[in-house]
Amino acid sequence: MSEKPDEKKALHTVPEATPVDLEAAFRDSQVQEVLDKLDRELIGLRPVKTRIREIAALLLVDRLRKGLGLTAGAPSLHMCFTGNPGTGKTTVAMRMGEILKRLGYVREGHLVTVTRDDLVGQYIGHTAPKTKEVLKKAMGGVLFIDEAYYLYKPENERDYGAESIEILLQVMENQREDLVVILAGYKAKMERFFQSNPGMSSRIAHHIDFPDYTPDELVAIAKLMLEGQQYRFSPEAEKAFAEYIARRMKMPHFANARSVRNALDRARLRQANRLFAKPGAKLTKKDLVTIEPEDILASRVFSEGVPDAETPKAVTL
Amino acid sequence: MMTNHGNRLTQGQFSFLPDLTDAEISAQIKYALKNNWAVSVEYTDDPHPRNTYWEMYGMPMFDLKDPAGILMEINNCRKTFPNHYIRVTAFDSTRGWETPRMSYIVNRPKNEPGFGVVRQESRGRNIRYTVHSYATDKPEGERY
Numbered sequence: 001m002s003e004k005p006d007e008k009k010a011l012h013t014v015p016e017a018t019p020v021d022l023e024a025a026f027r028d029s030q031v032q033e034v035l036d037k038l039d040r041e042l043i044g045l046r047p048v049k050t051r052i053r054e055i056a057a058l059l060l061v062d063r064l065r066k067g068l069g070l071t072a073g074a075p076s077l078h079m080c081f082t083g084n085p086g087t088g089k090t091t092v093a094m095r096m097g098e099i100l101k102r103l104g105y106v107r108e109g110h111l112v113t114v115t116r117d118d119l120v121g122q123y124i125g126h127t128a129p130k131t132k133e134v135l136k137k138a139m140g141g142v143l144f145i146d147e148a149y150y151l152y153k154p155e156n157e158r159d160y161g162a163e164s165i166e167i168l169l170q171v172m173e174n175q176r177e178d179l180v181v182i183l184a185g186y187k188a189k190m191e192r193f194f195q196s197n198p199g200m201s202s203r204i205a206h207h208i209d210f211p212d213y214t215p216d217e218l219v220a221i222a223k224l225m226l227e228g229q230q231y232r233f234s235p236e237a238e239k240a241f242a243e244y245i246a247r248r249m250k251m252p253h254f255a256n257a258r259s260v261r262n263a264l265d266r267a268r269l270r271q272a273n274r275l276f277a278k279p280g281a282k283l284t285k286k287d288l289v290t291i292e293p294e295d296i297l298a299s300r301v302f303s304e305g306v307p308d309a310e311t312p313k314a315v316t317l
Numbered sequence: 318m319m320t321n322h323g324n325r326l327t328q329g330q331f332s333f334l335p336d337l338t339d340a341e342i343s344a345q346i347k348y349a350l351k352n353n354w355a356v357s358v359e360y361t362d363d364p365h366p367r368n369t370y371w372e373m374y375g376m377p378m379f380d381l382k383d384p385a386g387i388l389m390e391i392n393n394c395r396k397t398f399p400n401h402y403i404r405v406t407a408f409d410s411t412r413g414w415e416t417p418r419m420s421y422i423v424n425r426p427k428n429e430p431g432f433g434v435v436r437q438e439s440r441g442r443n444i445r446y447t448v449h450s451y452a453t454d455k456p457e458g459e460r461y
Contacts, residue, residue, distance in 0.1 A: 178383070
């Protein structure tokens with residue numbers, strides 16, 4: 001409260017030509033490092049990266065303004081991630097905590113992932129303490145509510161989800177500097193959710209849509225995943241995998257990066273099996289780390305034109 | 318002789334200091350969280366020195382990373398019981414300790430009448446002493 005008059009004064013007293021060193025502030029915050037890491041480790045996702053860059057810029061400028069004594073109200077950073085399964089919503093949310101911590105927007109930068117079960121109680125009076133407990137745990141960091149639309153069940157007016165939403169909204173509004181809420185879910189369902197909860201929609205400043213990956217991006221993701229597990233494709237295997245992706249994308253229950261991960265897991269299984277199948281052969285380290293085309297071509301995607309035993313569970317995020 | 322200088326209850330940490338600000342309370346909570354102690358908020362209107370068990374305001378809070386959540390509970394408690402004593406306790410569950418490691422008052426009634434000494438004459442003109450809170454002469458909820 002006592003700062004208010006000073007801020008007003010600063011607008012007039014600090015000369016207009018006062019130099020500000022945006023670049024130095026940028027360097028000091030080490031934001032570039034985080035953004036680079038994001039670029040390296042997340043393939044594609046143009047709109048997402050652009051938005052994160054914008055947020056980073058805004059927070060930096062705010063910090064400089066504060067340095068000059070100008071008002072810098074904490075911007076609302078609650079976000080909504082929409083997109084098809086496997087487009088990296090959770091992964092980005094996890095990074096968000098780190099990014100916002102670097103920018104000094106949140107204090108701890110940890111991520112608390114919850115779904116309806118963690119927020120909504122089972123009987124009257126159970127919901128409020130449950131939701132509050134989750135909120136308290138998330139304070140200083142990021143609260144990630146997966147499949148947020150299940151919070152609200154329009155067909156049942158006695159559902160406790162509405163109570164949970166009310167508490168969420170209250171904290172989102174009043175304690176903006178204490179936590180950042182990220183809602184995630186499929187686009188169509190999310191839109192319906194916002195239609196029935198206009199209060200929620202208006203309190204979320206950033207609606208970010210995660211686009212589907214292109215086939216090339218999926219292959220790049222596969223290579224990155226293999227690298228993380230210390231495997232690699234042989235050149236032919238890479239071609240086979242590109243072909244696999246092209247076919248798999250046309251089939252039902254395609255879940256972008258998650259399908260890629262499942263396909264790679266199965267390829268690793270087949271690779272292990274293949275190595276076992278030739279007893280007596282002299283194996284080298286190269287055999288252990290290389291995925292060959294036959295590991296991929298054995299998939300039912302090629303032989304029968306149906307996805308491998310991919311359980312429907314893989315569709316949920 | 319005045320035994321209750323400034324009419325202030327002096328129990329727990331920091332009680333001889335002026336009341337802690339919210340920022341100071343947060344800093345203390347942060348220290349407790351850093352040590353993995355479970356922080357809880359308790360209140361009472363019977364602050365007798367031997368009354369160790371105050372009422373719990375909600376459950377002790379586990380797995381918190383940031384003091385903001387606890388401060389929220391403190392403020393809720395202050396709103397509900399503006400004229401009670403409220404304290405913050407940090408419990409250490411490490412084997413061998415298993416005890417509160419921190420405890421300090423964060424809210425007090427506006428007017429603290431303090432304690433008086435009661436003398437009971439017993440057999441053989443012996444005197445037994447006891448500490449008696451003036452506030453507890455009134456029924457619960459009307460004390461402060």
